[in-house]
Amino acid sequence: MRNLVIGGVLVGLVVLAAVLSFFWTPFDPVRVDAAHRLLGFGGSNLFGTDKFGRDLLSQIMVGARTTLYVGVVAVGIAAVIGTPLGILAGMSPRWLGEFVMRVNDLVLAFPALLLAIMFGAVFGADTLTAMVAIGIATIPSFARIARSGTLQVMSTEFVLAARAGGRSRLTIAVRHVLPNISGLLIVQASVSFAIAVLAEAALSFLGFGTRPPTPSWGRMLQESQELLTVQPRLALVPGIAIAVAVLGFNLLGDGLRDRLDPRLAARV
Amino acid sequence: MIIEVRDLERRYARRDVHALRGVSFDVEAGQRFGIVGESGSGKSTLVRLLAALDKPTAGTVSFQGRRIDDLPERKLGFLRSELQIVFQDPMGSLDPRMRVRDIISEPLGRREPDRVAELLAAVGLPEDAAGRYPHQFSGGQRQRISIARALAPNPSVLIADEPVSALDVSVRGQILDLLDSLVEQFALTLIFVSHDLGVVRHVCDRVAVMRRGEIVELGDVEQVYDTPRHEYTRELLEAAPNLRAELARLSGGDDA
């Protein structure tokens, strides 16, 4: 219960910042103001300004949008494609399942960032291509976990009973397998979310993700490196924002998993 | 003959295991047929083959005169509504994420609240059990739910695979009595599989003793238990902890 609440609050903060940013930000996040460069905390700029005089809080708020897009879209793609793939592999004859997993491994072995760069080169580098590339690179993790969970569920007696009751494979997949692997998938989703956000950060730095001047937490983090020793604030602010989002989604994931399990929910 | 099994074999190539090595027997309608065996005897494999949940490597299984061992799943609909199984593990045989009413109505393919209520009453569970989850019930109650599910499609054959082995001793009697009365009430054919000789004697009229994939003895319960012909049957009967014998010995005056 606690996980759900804390996770919900943290994620809520991020979502709030993102939504609010469509209507209002303290300052224009992209406006350069050379006269007010590198201001510290407090004053009219709550989080201070960066080396171009841009307000950090405003950048954080707009950057929240990117973080959410990337995380949700990438994980969404991976889950929607990877889960059925994994379930199918788990319910097929063993040789077919193994074959699918080997192909899966091939994709898994391919570095996600490289894939994103290639996509960027071909389709043009921006947030969308980055999200899709990261999503595709995350499919194998979901497929793997879905298959593993499916194999376990398929070996239970209640599935045997369902087969004895004449249920079709599709029905078994939807009514028995999916609910019983949902816990695993939720946890995988929260882990993948964190990885996706960080991957976007790296891509932005390399110029293959969100293009400047659109604010992105990841890029803020990377850009802060050159002044790290003199202005650690520039790294702290986006760093903590990323940490809050990642922690929030992880806790929310754990909380949801527990809430949805009737065996655990009953104890509350 | 409601079920006919001829020279049934099941080999697992990958593990080179010969789970069943040529088993043959008949079950008549209305009979209470027991299958006794220890681990590795092949009884669990036999259960799956009887229910066409697995395919044999050789031999045939016929149900009401029709062969079922060579039919694809889509043609087995008739079997699925006629033959049902009650499993051993009261926790593992019920989907923990489904409510009791959905579990019981699953073989029917759709929700039927009246039938569910009827079945709950038949197995001695209260009406409000329908909305609860398996983990909220005791082992004995879960077996009742399992039995209700098995009875839902109105089968003519019930296979009980170690239905009371995982239950406490004081609860076993109740579940056995329940099975007994339901078999009477619905005129079912019962195939009762167990490693527990006492239980099988209590429930069945005919018994097959299995060992390492083969039937070593087959006959009426009284005859097999009182005058066993095969050495293994004798071994089993001797090894089984026998409360009456122990009590007789104790009453006779010596302490253990």
Next chain:
Amino acid sequence: MTLSVTGLRVSSLVRDVSFEIGAGARVGLIGESGSGKSLTALAIMGLLPDELHASGSVRLNGHELLGSSEKDLSRRRGDELAMVFQEPMTALNPAMRVGRQVTEPGRIHGRRRSAEELLDAVGLPGTARAYPHQLSGGQRQRVVLAMALANEPSLLICDEPTTALDVTVQAQILSLIKTSLPAESALLFITHDLAVVASVCERVLVMLDGEIVEAGSTREVLTSPKHEYTRKLLDASDLEARR
């Protein structure tokens, strides 16, 4: 008294349990699931899970075990105090040869008998170099028993040691326990099977919902039970009478 348990409590699961076991006595503890019988054994061994706390007194050969330091307890386990659990499949280290495992209690506590000697005594000659997965359930229980008896414990606790085994193997293991336990060692045998307890033990304790509801000699308790629950158990175990 070898073992003296007084007012043992474990949360609300074991309530005010008291009994004594003298040297050489064979005592059975009967109960169903939830009766607290396994927890009682774990409390004696000091192996309760972290969330559960035991209070009262458990004295072995005069030493108070409850509240003893882990260091003290681990010195006694495998030496004066030994336990055999129910599940043979997970009781042994799968990565260590059986001969090595069986001599471990001896090596830890300073007494040395050879692996061959120990395994021979439980009817497993020549298996010292085998790995657990190469042995059957019954054979593994023999190894576990050999380990438990290696240092001639004052008290051997067996918690449903044969429940997971086939009936024919069960008989062999019970017979082995009866013959290889030294005469001065005490035995606490936990089971739900009345016939087994009748064949192994001379005294029996009946547990229900965390309490001992009846205690006495096996003969007394099983042939003229006083408590309703004991009678119920006897009835339920005696299926032949029902048809």
